[in-house]
Amino acid sequence: MNEERKVDVFFSLFEEVIERQNEAVKQMVFQELRLLKEKELPKVLEPVVDQKIKNIEQRLAEMSGANVAQAIRQQIKNSQHEMVDALYPIIGKLVRKYIQVELAKLSEQIDKQLNDTFSWSSIKREFLSLFGIKEKDILLANAQRPVIEEGFIIEQDSGILLAHYTRNHTIDEDMIAGMLTAIKSFVKDAFHKDKGGLNAIEYGDTTIIIKDSGSYYLAVVVSGTVTTQYKEQMLDYLLDFERRQLNRPKEEIDDLQLKEAFIEHCEKSDDYFYKLKNKYHDIEKKLQQKGHFDWKFWRW
């Protein structure tokens, strides 16, 4: 028994000695590594890094500015399609917006001229100014004429949709009504406006015209060139609907009847707005007549 214990003691002492030796060796290795890292490694690496930097500098110096430009040019040439794809959405939007702005200006100019032209007091001027308007301008204005794409009657606070008109059935009208109301509310809260509010939102070639009407508001999404005059006419047009359909207590408003009336109102907007169209047609006709006119004879 005593012998066994002695053997155990011996082995435990032996294990301890081995462990200590291991620890000493470990410490030595770490010490060596630290020294190598702090002193020896930089000595070895520095010349290699310096040489690499010199090589890079030399190669950069060899590449003149012209070479770089040539390389870029070549790269662009090789990937023209990718460049066009990348730039098209940005440039396209800019060009579209520019054309839209220019057309709006043009359209306003035409509106002004037409108003002058067709006043009873200046029939003579009308005839003469007729020839001051280019046929192309009239056709362009017609091509970009504003069209009601969507129409909404929305409850002010809740954003609940009461009536909706659409030309193409592509949107979720309830969610649009909700988000539009959120935007209106946001603007109202952000600028602490008790009276008035958001009257229009413009995005690309789309304009949303908003008309408040008591506990409701009307919003129409218009595509095309929206001039100041058109906006005013649209507000009048919406006011007309408001007077006929919404100027009564909430309980008296029949939802179904309101929906039908609103759709009809939006559909008839073309007739209302294009009184001007008739004017355009008159001018076009007259221009055509002008084409058959013998101007040489007229001069004599």
Add this chain to the structure above:
Amino acid sequence: MTSKKNYSKKVILIGNFGVGKTSLVQRYVHSRFSEQYHTTLGVKVDRKVVEFDDCILNMMIWDVAGEVRQDKVPPSYYLGSKGVFYVFDMTRPSTYEHIEEDIAYVKNMLPDAVYMLIGNKKDLVEQSPVPCDFMTSAKTGENVEAMFRSMAQKLLEQDGKKINI
């Protein structure tokens, strides 16, 4: 065959940041608009049509971006709401410590609305630390449909309609 009558109601989800309001809505509806509206406008509107035997409720769900206190939310976002979900995170006491004050603040603006307390993240805890109407998990979907459907039912009942689920 008679066509079902349609109703539209606005409900709003409020509660602290990170309690899972948006996840609950995402579980319940298929969003069409970007979640980015939360950061830009502070609200995102979604729609869910809840169909009952004799009527249809068009529920407009306003998911308001999380704020530490409800008085930080633009007041006009609350207007017109018929139902309010107050969502809290059952694992974070800071999200349910001010329930009473927050609800009182909203009730001041919406005295007649239907209120529901929702303890979310049921997948992480067994019991709700405070009383609530529904314990939900946006992660597993547990009770999500039930909480919205229950709200729809209450909204219609408030209008005096008897609802058969």
